[in-house]
Amino acid sequence: MTRVFSGMQPTGGLHLGNHLGALVNWVRMQDTADVTYCVVDLHAITMGHDPAILADRTLGLAMEFVAAGVDPDRSTLFVQSHLGDVHAEMTWLFSSVTGVGELQKMPQYREKSERVTGKHAQVTAGLLTYPVLQTSDILLYDADEVPVGEDQRHHIEIARDIGGRFNHRYGDVFVLPRAIFPEAAARVMDLQDPTAKMSASADSDKGRINLQDDPDRILKKVRSAQTDSGRDVAYDRADKAGISNLLEVMSAATGRSIDDLVEEYADAGYGTFKGAVAEAVVELLRPMQERHAELAADPGEMQRILADGAAKAREVSAPRLAAAKDAMGFLPA
Known part of the structure; x- marks a missing residue:
């Protein structure tokens, strides 16, 4: 079956645009593909975050996935940091074949770095290397397809570039994914400004x-x-x-x-x-x-779902990391 990977950051509760624009398709794809869905909490700290709410938002987002129809028996659902050892190490390996210049050209980096303000604000290395971590997220799971919006096209392109460069230097270790653009159930616009997309970052x-x-x-x-x-x-x-x-x-x-x-x-x-x-x-x-x-009333059930999902995800990602290390010539433990 076609392998699909997708993820969302735990930056707050989901809205109707998220559901009709993405989650509806996530649920449908469970019928036709081997799908892996991830709460990408490591990505949520590149612009600063509130430690007091990160865990709650992470669990809450996973609950909303399941409530919307993501079925742990027909998909792999996990939290990124629960496999942080695998994702972070793979990111370091990919960093060795990634140019600083190509990261600085990423539209998201330019846009977000311009918004960094405040007395102690700084543009972090994490913001710059965000696409390398995202490359690890995708390539560790042999994803053939990654459903994205048009604004994420560049991230799939750089993932293909990084993965292709790695394969050229060290052998064919990684599947190079292709971006797909599923038709949304509806193009949901802001109720107060119908010329702008509904967004969690809107002022109101x-x-x-x-x-x-x-x-x-x-x-x-x-x-x-x-x-x-x-x-x-x-x-x-x-x-x-x-x-x-x-x-x-x-x-x-x-x-x-x-x-x-x-x-x-x-x-x-x-x-x-x-x-x-x-x-x-x-x-x-x-x-x-x-x-x-129901899920909120039984947090233990959600923790069990995420633990099972992390175990399933590790079965795929850990061997892929090991293959990359072997191809690069590291001494086995």
Whole structure:
């Protein structure tokens, strides 16, 4: 089977855009591929972090994966730092075939280093070598495919470059992955600014629907979503971005086509339509929230799932690290 690897940072709770843009496809791919999903907590410390909440966010993100349908029996789910020895050592080996210049050219490095401010702020080596660690994440699991958004294309390209350079110098140790761009269930935009993607980094929480938002909060956010001055429900991304965004969300939540929704709600008015959208989102999230509550009530079960996942991940990654060390000529222990 095709091997797939993907991961997310524990930088906060997931929102509807994460679910419809990524998690829906993660769940589907369990039926057709050998999938490995990782909470990449080592990546979460390159820009500074709060030690008091990192562990909770890591566990919380893993819970949201499982609640959304990631099945530990049909996938490998683990926390990156639980195999930190393997990932960190492989990163050091890959660093020996990676040029500083190519890392400095990475768009994410340039963008994030410009945002580093404050009295004790500094651009860290970890931020610079982030793509090398990401290369280890992917290549240690023989990934054939890595589902990403367009903004992550460069990271897969550099992973292929680093892996290819290693193979050229030391022999064919690693599979070189290809980026895939699965079609999202919906392109979810910010409710307050429908020209921008829904994002956890937005200044206001009002524009995003978090997966753990309760029904009243979801209704309030959808009712206050930005729309135009008209009242007809029509799909027009250029002139009716707000209503078009809500139509896409409702279509993804209900499985109905946008044309069907427009036909039903064309003359209903924005208030009625927004109420229907909120109800559809509440029903979409209800089973995930119920499963999340079950997991939160039994932390030991989630710890067991992650321990089993780490053991499965080690069975794949440790031999790959050993093969790389052997190819480089290290003395066996």
